[in-house]
Amino acid sequence: MHTKHRILTYVIYGVGATTVLGLIGWGIGWALGSAAGKSGAAGQTSPEIEVVLPTATVTVTMATSTPVVVATATPEPTPTHTPTPTPTPPPLPFEEAFIYGTSVEDRPLQGYRLGTGASARFIVGAIHGGYEWNTVEVVSKTLEYYREHREELPSNVALYLIPLANPDGYAAGRDAIVGRTNAHSVDLNRNWDYTWQPTATHGIRPVSAGTAPFSEPETAALRDLLLEKRPDAVIFYHSAMGVVFSGADRENSFTYELAEAIAAATGYRHQTEGIPGQITTGDAIDWLSSVGIAGAEIELTTHASIDEAEWQRNLNGIKAFLDWQAPQAGVADEGATVETPSGGVPINGQPTPEPLAGYKWYTIPEKITLSYIVYEICQNSNITLDELVELNQIADPDLVGAGDTILIPEDCQ
Numbered sequence: 001m002h003t004k005h006r007i008l009t010y011v012i013y014g015v016g017a018t019t020v021l022g023l024i025g026w027g028i029g030w031a032l033g034s035a036a037g038k039s040g041a042a043g044q045t046s047p048e049i050e051v052v053l054p055t056a057t058v059t060v061t062m063a064t065s066t067p068v069v070v071a072t073a074t075p076e077p078t079p080t081h082t083p084t085p086t087p088t089p090p091p092l093p094f095e096e097a098f099i100y101g102t103s104v105e106d107r108p109l110q111g112y113r114l115g116t117g118a119s120a121r122f123i124v125g126a127i128h129g130g131y132e133w134n135t136v137e138v139v140s141k142t143l144e145y146y147r148e149h150r151e152e153l154p155s156n157v158a159l160y161l162i163p164l165a166n167p168d169g170y171a172a173g174r175d176a177i178v179g180r181t182n183a184h185s186v187d188l189n190r191n192w193d194y195t196w197q198p199t200a201t202h203g204i205r206p207v208s209a210g211t212a213p214f215s216e217p218e219t220a221a222l223r224d225l226l227l228e229k230r231p232d233a234v235i236f237y238h239s240a241m242g243v244v245f246s247g248a249d250r251e252n253s254f255t256y257e258l259a260e261a262i263a264a265a266t267g268y269r270h271q272t273e274g275i276p277g278q279i280t281t282g283d284a285i286d287w288l289s290s291v292g293i294a295g296a297e298i299e300l301t302t303h304a305s306i307d308e309a310e311w312q313r314n315l316n317g318i319k320a321f322l323d324w325q326a327p328q329a330g331v332a333d334e335g336a337t338v339e340t341p342s343g344g345v346p347i348n349g350q351p352t353p354e355p356l357a358g359y360k361w362y363t364i365p366e367k368i369t370l371s372y373i374v375y376e377i378c379q380n381s382n383i384t385l386d387e388l389v390e391l392n393q394i395a396d397p398d399l400v401g402a403g404d405t406i407l408i409p410e411d412c413q
């Protein structure tokens with residue numbers, strides 16, 4: 001075929017293809033409009049229907065007449081850099097129930113999300129099953145409360161509620177042995193990856209911590225959910241010591257500050273010394289603190305059904321928990337945290353006076369980790385931890401700390 005003919009053919013097919021696509025788009029638009037009309041006000045017959053319907057049949061005829069050539073006819077060079085507009089997803093509903101895994105005995109692990117804010121918060125009940133069954137009561141009451149008072153949920157928060165983290169233990173009864181563990185007889189609050197060892201204790205009684213960190217489906221599923229949602233704060237409910245505990249790693253998280261805020265609001269004492277005589281290895285909030293997430297354990301005062309007074313002090317604590325903000329270094333003095341050092345010496349030691357386009361210098365304040373920078377300060381940019389490490393040519397992320405200056409995306413807060 002001569003080039004001219006070819007071009008002409010391409011043009012024809014091009015026009016044909018465009019028309020077909022246009023018509024298909026129009027057809028879909030019509031179909032959607034029509035479907036929407038059905039769920040909308042009744043009796044609204046749109047005059048467009050008569051006009052659009054016949055062209056829908058045209059689409060079919062045209063489509064059959066466009067052969068494979070269309071594909072071969074458009075190979076030419078159009079991989080342009082036009083960004084494809086991302087369709088806006090429909091808004092999330094206020095409440096959503098979800099299943100995040102299954103237990104050893106195949107019971108669903110059930111969660112609820114209330115609110116759609118950017119700051120995720122988790123409240124987890126009954127990791128110790130039926131032995132601490134009244135913690136299910138507290139988390140369920142919290143769910144009911146915010147369903148009825150959704151205006152009280154801070155708009156920046158998405159609240160995730162897990163009423164029953166250990167459903168098999170709950171089903172097994174309320175005693176301290178079979179009711180407390182999962183169906184593998186593992187204490188699920190000794191199974192997390194923080195100083196884990198195979199045997200720990202409850203009080204002084206030995207308990208199994210599983211065959212490895214996260215050997216149990218209940219803890220592995222909860223870990224995955226937590227890492228996916230990266231909450232700013234987490235409460236695990238227990239009973240019945242009537243205190244608040246914080247996690248072990250205060251360098252990498254604001255667990256201590258969170259526990260202080262909850263203690264102040266509930267009136268439970270913040271017990272910083274742990275439980276004397278108990279081997280609490282593999283504990284959930286210790287692990288959370290080590291991965292940069294602030295977690296606290298609230299111990300109710302009783303193993304019985306909670307009374308109104310105890311519910312009220314916990315509701316106060318939960319409100320404080322939802323309002324709680326991790327202390328942002330430099331909030332009072334924001335300009336001080338982002339500096340352009342005169343020498344522009346980033347941590348890789350290569351002096352560059354100007355930051356790369358789209359980036360700025362950031363001098364790391366006290367107690368701020370690279371993870372915190374990625375997940376909090378830079379949560380609006382899409383940078384990952386690996387990318388940040390790469391960008392700054394960081395050889396050992398563990399050696400980066402307060403006073404070091406790194407490049408971060410310009411849109412970090």
Ligand SMILES: [Zn+2]
Pocket residue numbers: 128132189237238239
């Ligand atoms: Zn417990």
